[in-house]
Amino acid sequence: MKRNVLMIIALVSFAVFSSAAQGIEFQHISLKEALKKANSENKLVFIDFYTTWCAPCKAMAKNVFTLPEVGKVYNKEYINIKLDAEKEGLEAAKKYKVNSYPTYIYLNPNGNLVYKESGARMADDFIKIGREAVASANSQYSLEKLQTDFPDKQDDADFLKIYFTKLLEYGQNPSEGIDAWLRVQNEIEEDDVDMMEFLLKYRKYILAGSKGEDIINENFEEYMDIATRKEEGDLERFQVQIVQNTKDFAYESRSPELWLTFMKSFNKLPENYKKRGNLLEYKMVYYAMLKDENAYKDVVEVYVDSLMADKSIVEIKALDEKIYEKRAKPLEGNKAPEAIRMLEAYKNGVKGASIAKEIHQKGRAYLDYINTKREYKTLEKWIGYGYELGSSKYLIDDLKSKMYYKRGKTKKAIEFKEMALESWPENDKKLSAKKYELEQMKKGELL
Numbered sequence: 001m002k003r004n005v006l007m008i009i010a011l012v013s014f015a016v017f018s019s020a021a022q023g024i025e026f027q028h029i030s031l032k033e034a035l036k037k038a039n040s041e042n043k044l045v046f047i048d049f050y051t052t053w054c055a056p057c058k059a060m061a062k063n064v065f066t067l068p069e070v071g072k073v074y075n076k077e078y079i080n081i082k083l084d085a086e087k088e089g090l091e092a093a094k095k096y097k098v099n100s101y102p103t104y105i106y107l108n109p110n111g112n113l114v115y116k117e118s119g120a121r122m123a124d125d126f127i128k129i130g131r132e133a134v135a136s137a138n139s140q141y142s143l144e145k146l147q148t149d150f151p152d153k154q155d156d157a158d159f160l161k162i163y164f165t166k167l168l169e170y171g172q173n174p175s176e177g178i179d180a181w182l183r184v185q186n187e188i189e190e191d192d193v194d195m196m197e198f199l200l201k202y203r204k205y206i207l208a209g210s211k212g213e214d215i216i217n218e219n220f221e222e223y224m225d226i227a228t229r230k231e232e233g234d235l236e237r238f239q240v241q242i243v244q245n246t247k248d249f250a251y252e253s254r255s256p257e258l259w260l261t262f263m264k265s266f267n268k269l270p271e272n273y274k275k276r277g278n279l280l281e282y283k284m285v286y287y288a289m290l291k292d293e294n295a296y297k298d299v300v301e302v303y304v305d306s307l308m309a310d311k312s313i314v315e316i317k318a319l320d321e322k323i324y325e326k327r328a329k330p331l332e333g334n335k336a337p338e339a340i341r342m343l344e345a346y347k348n349g350v351k352g353a354s355i356a357k358e359i360h361q362k363g364r365a366y367l368d369y370i371n372t373k374r375e376y377k378t379l380e381k382w383i384g385y386g387y388e389l390g391s392s393k394y395l396i397d398d399l400k401s402k403m404y405y406k407r408g409k410t411k412k413a414i415e416f417k418e419m420a421l422e423s424w425p426e427n428d429k430k431l432s433a434k435k436y437e438l439e440q441m442k443k444g445e446l447l
Contacts, residue, residue: 023066024074026082031092031111038079039109044137046078046130047105049085049093052432054101056120064123073130078106086433097252106133112144116171136170143170150177157185175205175249182211190215196223200234207258208246208265216242240273256289280306284365293369300366304382307358313388320349320391341427352391359386360395367402379403394423398434405441414441 024046027034031047038045048065050057064070074080083089085098092098096105096113106115115133136142146163153159164177188195196219199212206212216223216238223235243265250258263282266274280303287296311319328346331339345353359382370376383403386396397420405413417438424431440446 022068022075023071024080025071026065026080029081031081031083031089034079034081035107035109035111038107041079043109044078044114044134045107045109046074046080046133047089047092047096047107048080048082049089049096049098049101049103049105050082051084051086051101051429053429057102059120060102060126064121064126067123070123070127070130073127077130077134087436099252104129106130106137108137108144114143114170118171132169141166143167143172150180154180155184157181157187160184173205173249173252174202175207175210175245178202178205179207179210179212182215191219191222193226195219196227196231196235199238200231203234203238203241204245206238206242206245207249207261208242209261213242240269243269243273251285254289256286259286259289284362288365297366297369297375300362301378304359304362304366307355308382308385313385316351316355316389317349319351323350349389349391352389356386356389356392356395359383360392360399363399364402367399367406376403376407394420394425397423401441410441410444414438417441 026048027037029037031045034045034047037043048057048060050061083092085093085101085103093103096103096116098105100118102120103118104116105113108114114137115129117129121129137144141162143166146166149159150163153163160177160181164174164181167174167177188198195215199206199216202212206216216235220235224232227235243262246258246262246265249255250262259282263279263286266277266282267279280299283299284296284303287299324346328343331343331346334340334343363379363382366375366379370379379399380403383396383400386399387393397416401413401416401420404410404416417434421431421434421438424434
């Protein structure tokens with residue numbers, strides 16, 4: 001009897017120890033279920049947004065999430081879930097503007113963002129983030145409260161300074177807060193060295209059309225006179241930085257007004273910078289943000305048709321042969337993995353593959369909006385051109401699969417999706433998502 005009691009005590013002790021020694025307990029439930037559970041247990045929700053191809057995601061899952069000290073904090077304070085941003089977590093990733101992986105999202109039970117971070121982290125840093133998110137949710141300066149108060153406190157310099165400072169702490173973009181503060185603050189003279197240093201410190205968050213840009217433009221010569229050599233270089237690059245900031249924030253916030261501001265600013269850049277972008281592509285994004293389907297389709301048609309008209313198939317293949325002779329010949333016989341990969345790329349056709357990729361990307365986006373016979377014929381023309389190219393055929397098969405699926409021809413759609421997957425490169429990050437699409441097709445789900 002005594003022996004049985006001792007065994008029971010030992011088993012209970014082992015169970016308690018095992019529970020205490022485990023890492024993060026990720027629950028296999030939906031986001032909706034996690035929010036409901038967090039509400040009933042008075043906790044927050046932690047989401048690890050990952051993808052199957054993301055190396056830092058795998059490193060975090062293996063080396064950080066499994067640690068007892070990490071689990072101690074996260075299991076106490078959070079309902080923890082993992083979402084594949086390209087599969088079941090796709091819509092949630094769009095909602096919370098997840099653009100890199102891994103991204104860590106911290107929510108209150110209402111589904112409102114409390115904190116956001118990304119990238120591989122050491123255990124101590126990751127624990128700190130978890131604790132800061134809890135503190136943020138319980139603070140008088142919680143992200144939710146700050147964002148609620150912001151529209152009504154545009155004249156309150158003290159609040160605005162706290163606002164943009166806290167946004168930075170919470171992993172949010174503070175551009176609007178910095179702009180609002182600069183418009184009403186009176187603690188720094190605009191031509192003073194302190195203002196120059198402030199603007200340089202926060203140069204990643206100064207937008208086109210903002211007060212910060214005005215101050216830079218009005219005081220540029222003065223700043224150059226007092227700047228160090230390094231600061232002079234930063235000031236000279238400031239306008240390009242502003243345009244890039246505006247592009248990034250407009251895309252992140254899905255603001256068509258700000259995106260239009262970006263396009264106007266981009267057009268004013270020196271020619272050597274403008275060559276790095278494509279105004280026609282920027283127009284596509286603008287009309288997509290506006291949800292102006294007809295204008296969007298018109299621009300996509302112009303873009304793809306001009307791409308196809310630029311060079312004949314014969315010219316493209318001749319160009320790819322020249323590239324192969326010049327760059328690939330020296331790689332023949334080289335057994336190094338990278339050399340083999342490059343040789344395959346040259347055999348595929350560099351220029352042809354680039355055009356096939358554009359047709360695939362633009363065609364899939366175009367397909368989301370089309371519904372007339374003329375539009376389907378236009379898409380079929382692009383697909384036919386893609387097959388003639390003979391490069392990256394799997395991309396054209398994938399596009400044709402999506403077209404068939406939208407038209408209700410599921411059997412043909414699955415056939416072409418399977419053909420695409422047969423030759424899809426194993427090292428391509430999109431492979432996992434494409435396999436998932438095939439699974440959804442077989443289930444009859446919407447893509």
